[in-house]
Each structure stands twice: as C-alpha cells, then as structure tokens.
Amino acid sequence: MKDKxxxxxxxxxxxxxxxxxxxxxxxxxxxLDVVWAAAFVGLAAVAVGSRALATxxxxxxxxxxxxxxxxxxxxxxxxxxxxRVIDFEYIAKIEFGYPRPVGAWDYEPHEELFWIQKASAxxxxxxxxxxxxxxxxxxxxxxxxxxxxxxxxxxxxPTVVERILNETYAEAGQAFESAELAVHGYTSHQGVAxxxxxxxxxxxxxxxxxxxxxxxxxxxxxxxxxxTVRVSDTPVARLGDWLYRRSRILQxxxxxxxxxxxxNLPIGEVRVPVAQxxxxxxxxxxxxxxxxxxxxLVTAPTVHYRLGVPDYLVELRFVENKASxxxxxxxxxxxxxxxxxxxxxxxxxxxxxxxxLSDEELEAxxxxxxxxxSAQGKELVGxxxxxxxxxxxxxx
Numbered sequence: 369m370k371d372k373x374x375x376x377x378x379x380x381x382x383x384x385x386x387x388x389x390x391x392x393x394x395x396x397x398x399x400l401d402v403v404w405a406a407a408f409v410g411l412a413a414v415a416v417g418s419r420a421l422a423t424x425x426x427x428x429x430x431x432x433x434x435x436x437x438x439x440x441x442x443x444x445x446x447x448x449x450x451x452r453v454i455d456f457e458y459i460a461k462i463e464f465g466y467p468r469p470v471g472a473w474d475y476e477p478h479e480e481l482f483w484i485q486k487a488s489a490x491x492x493x494x495x496x497x498x499x500x501x502x503x504x505x506x507x508x509x510x511x512x513x514x515x516x517x518x519x520x521x522x523x524x525x526p527t528v529v530e531r532i533l534n535e536t537y538a539e540a541g542q543a544f545e546s547a548e549l550a551v552h553g554y555t556s557h558q559g560v561a562x563x564x565x566x567x568x569x570x571x572x573x574x575x576x577x578x579x580x581x582x583x584x585x586x587x588x589x590x591x592x593x594x595x596t597v598r599v600s601d602t603p604v605a606r607l608g609d610w611l612y613r614r615s616r617i618l619q620x621x622x623x624x625x626x627x628x629x630x631x632n633l634p635i636g637e638v639r640v641p642v643a644q645x646x647x648x649x650x651x652x653x654x655x656x657x658x659x660x661x662x663x664x665l666v667t668a669p670t671v672h673y674r675l676g677v678p679d680y681l682v683e684l685r686f687v688e689n690k691a692s693x694x695x696x697x698x699x700x701x702x703x704x705x706x707x708x709x710x711x712x713x714x715x716x717x718x719x720x721x722x723x724x725l726s727d728e729e730l731e732a733x734x735x736x737x738x739x740x741x742s743a744q745g746k747e748l749v750g751x752x753x754x755x756x757x758x759x760x761x762x763x764x
Contacts (some may be wrong), residue, residue, distance in 0.1 A: 404438075426432065432714050432760055451616035458623040460612075473613060475551075477599050480561045482592075485551060495549075498522055502547045506571040513757065514547045514572035516559045516652065520584050521550035524741050526576075526748030533757060544757075547572065553641045555583045556648035557592035563655040574760060575656050576753065578666035578718075580704070581739055584696040585686045586634035605648070634685055638696065645700060651708045659709075664756060665708045665715045667701040669722040671730050671738040678737055716756055718749060 382738045428440035459473070474489035484496030493501045506512055511533075515526045526546035533544035547570055556579040563575075589595070612618050626632045640648065649665065656663050677690040687693035701719050722730060733745030741749060 387540050388672040411525070448615065448617050452622055456616055456620060458561045458619040460619075460622050460626070479597050479599050480565065480761055481551075481554075481558050482595060482597050483551070483553070497548050497551065499546070500529075500539075501549050502545075502570060504569060504571070506545075507543075509541070510543045510545050510569060510575045510758075512545045512547055514566070514570055514575045515550055515578075516549040516562055516575060517578040518554045518580075519550070520581065520740055521548060521576075522552055524550075525746040525750040525753065527549075528746050529753045532750055532754040536754070536758065553582055555579060555592050556645055556652070557640055560648050560651045560655075563652045567655050567659060567661070572661055573657075574757060575652075575661055576666060577649070577652055577663060578668060579645075579649075580668040580697065580700045583640035584638045584642075584693075584700050586688060587637050587639045588634055589631055590635070590641045591637055591641065591644075634688070642699060644701060646703050646707060649704065650711060653707065653711050653713050662760060663713050664753075664760075665704050665713055666753075667704045667717050667719040668697070668716065668739075669718040669733075670697060671734050672697065673723070674727060675731060677737060681737075714756070714760075716752060718752070721752060722748070 411514045453520070457473075459475075474486050474492070475483045478484045478488050478496075487494050487496055493499055495502065513526070513529065517519050517524075526548050530544055530546040537544065549566060551558075559577065559579055559757055563697055612622075653663050653665075672694055677687070677693050680691060681687050681693060687696075701717075705717065707713065722733060725732070725733065733742055733748055734740065735742050
C-alpha cells in the first residue's frame with residue numbers, strides 16, 4: 369500500500385510542479401504579473417518539497433499518508449488560483465442575456481422573477497431594483513411612472529425622464545417620480561409577474577413597457593415560460609451558496625457538467641416565442657387596464673439594421689446568426705405595434721423615431737453593442753418619453 373501511496377504522492381506533486389511552474393513562467397514573461405508568478409513559484413516549491421520528502425520518508429519506511437493530503441491540497445490550490453487568474457466565473461441558473469452586468473454576483477435567485485438584485489447591493493432598493501426606495505403609499509402630489517423592462521431601462525433613461533419632467537413642471541409644483549422595475553436579462557415573462565406583484569402596490573399613474581431583446585435571444589435549458597427556480601433559505605443551502613460563490617473550482621465543475629449534458633447549448637428556440645411575447649404584452653396591458661392605469665408600449669431601437677450586428681452576439685450564442693437576429697428584432701417590434709393597435713394602447717415607436725437619425729447620430733446614441741443607449745441616447749429617448757407624459761398628463 370505504501371508503494372502505491374508513494375506513486376500517487378509523486379504523481380500529484382509532479383503534476384502540481386509542472387502546472388505551477390508553467391503558470392509562473394507565463395505570468396512572469398507574458399503577463400508581467402509578478403505577484404501571481406511568485407504565488408505559483410511558491411506552490412511549485414511546495415510540490416518539489418512534497419515529492420522529495422515523500423521519497424525520503426518512504427526510504428525510511430515511514431508513512432507518507434499526510435503528504436498525500438498536502439499534495440492534493442496543493443494541486444487543488446493551484447487549480448483554484450489558475451481559474452482566478454483567467455477570471456473564470458460561472459453563475460448557474462441565471463440567464464442574464466447580453467451583456468452580463470457588472471457585479472453579476474449581486475443577484476440572487478427568485479422563484480417568480482428568476483433573479484433580482486440583492487437589496488444590500490449599492491444603489492439597489494428594498495424591492496431589488498436600482499434607484500431610491502419607492503414610498504408606499506405614494507406621497508400626495510406625486511405623479512409616478514413605473515418602467516417595466518430589461519437592461520436598456522435598468523441602465524437607461526427613467527432618471528432622465530424624471531429630471532426633465534421635474535424641471536418642466538417645477539413652477540407648477542408638480543412632482544414626478546420614476547419607479548424602475550427593470551433588471552438585466554428580464555423578458556416580458558418577468559414583466560407579467562412584475563405587473564401582478566406591484567401593479568396595485570406601487571400606485572403608478574403611468575406604466576412604460578419596453579422589452580424585446582432578451583425575449584428573442586436563444587433559450588438555454590427551456591423557454592422562460594417553462595423555467596422553474598427553487599429558492600431555499602436553509603442553513604445548508606446558504607452554506608452551499610457561500611461556498612459556490614467563492615470557489616472557482618466548484619463553478620468550473622458545474623460549468624463542465626452543464627457543458628457535457630448540453631445545458632450550455634441553445635435549444636433551438638428563443639426565450640419567449642413570438643406568440644407568447646404577444647400574449648405577455650396583452651396580459652400586462654390588461655392587468656393595468658383593470659386598475660385604470662394607462663400603459664405606454666415602446667419599441668426597442670437599434671443600430672443593427674444599418675450598422676450591422678456585432679460579431680460577439682453570434683460568438684456568444686445569443687443569436688443563431690446575424691440575419692435571424694435582425695429579422696427577429698423587427699418581428700418583435702411589430703408585435704408591440706400590433707398589440708398597441710388591437711388593444712387601443714399608445715405606442716412610442718422608438719425604432720421608427722431613431723431611424724430618422726443619420727448614421728453618425730444613430731451610432732452616437734448607442735453604446736458599442738448597438739442595443740444599450742449612450743448618455744446622448746438616454747437624453748434623446750428621455751425627451752421623447754417626457755413629451756408623451758406631458759401630453760398624457762394634460763388629458764387627466
């Protein structure tokens with residue numbers, strides 16, 4: 369048995385030596401990262417020492433059992449550090465859409481919404497959305513606009529709308545407030561859930577609804593309507609979550625398992641098929657109509673039609689190909705117009721409005737992905753939404 373243990377210790381130590389020395393060389397020569405290189409040199413020294421000591425103890429007929437644990441721990445530590453060096457992360461069960469948000473670990477599972485932002489995260493309110501706390505009941509004299517949407521709104525223009533309207537109506541003493549119910553990766557599926565959860569509670573005077581992008585991204589595992597999320601708050605579950613968030617090895621093993629099972633491959637369907645997208649928008653309209661709250665549907669503008677679809681959307685498998693991406697986006701925006709016409713709901717057609725811009729102006733209104741709005745684009749869209757709100761408010 370001791371012969372076998374010696375062989376195992378020497379094999380693991382040799383593998384550790386090879387990996388750590390190689391990584392140290394790459395980090396020192398290619399990446400010029402002296403700190404990480406020194407760490408791997410230290411681990412290489414541990415591997416050399418473990419191998420030499422195992423041989424010496426074996427020759428003296430002493431146990432090498434404890435060195436086996438040292439060798440395994442050393443190898444695991446090398447793997448963990450290597451994954452950290454290449455910045456490997458894998459957040460299971462959360463399909464953010466594109467792009468993955470900064471601070472993605474500040475999100476947590478939610479059974480109805482799939483995920484929300486942690487209320488403890490910077491700039492996040494108690495409901496799990498960006499922005500200040502939303503007082504309930506609504507303060508007297510406040511005109512509250514609820515925004516349902518994805519990262520375009522979560523990173524976008526509601527604060528611009530709030531600022532413009534408060535400046536416009538300052539002398540009249542009218543206060544306006546934006547309530548963002550938008551998170552990276554959300555689809556109209558979550559929009560329906562949000563409408564049911566907060567449609568009455570937040571007392572909105574107007575609801576602005578803009579989805580589309582994540583709805584027609586490729587689905588993984590299942591479409592949104594068939595996804596299930598189980599949230600457990602037991603001590604064991606909390607410990608497991610704590611360990612998973614801090615161990616790149618656990619994340620890698622999970623990623624590997626999902627990859628081998630095909631869970632990391634698109635299923636040949638989009639997250640919200642077009643018929644369900646139409647149904648979701650109709651449900652949102654109906655939920656607020658039952659509360660006599662007006663809804664403004666908004667189409668999602670883009671530069672993709674004129675300036676092209678970025679390569680990485682195909683490479684990262686959010687879309688099957690560029691042609692299908694363009695066709696789907698146009699189709700989903702048309703659904704917004706159709707629902708507006710059939711339900712008698714106004715539509716702010718940002719796709720058409722922004723298509724009036726020149727190529728230079730259009731490009732300047734978006735970030736590099738052609739999806740999210742730049743600071744200039746937020747001002748432009750914020751002004752258009754504010755103009756609509758002014759007209760709508762004057763009717764009331």
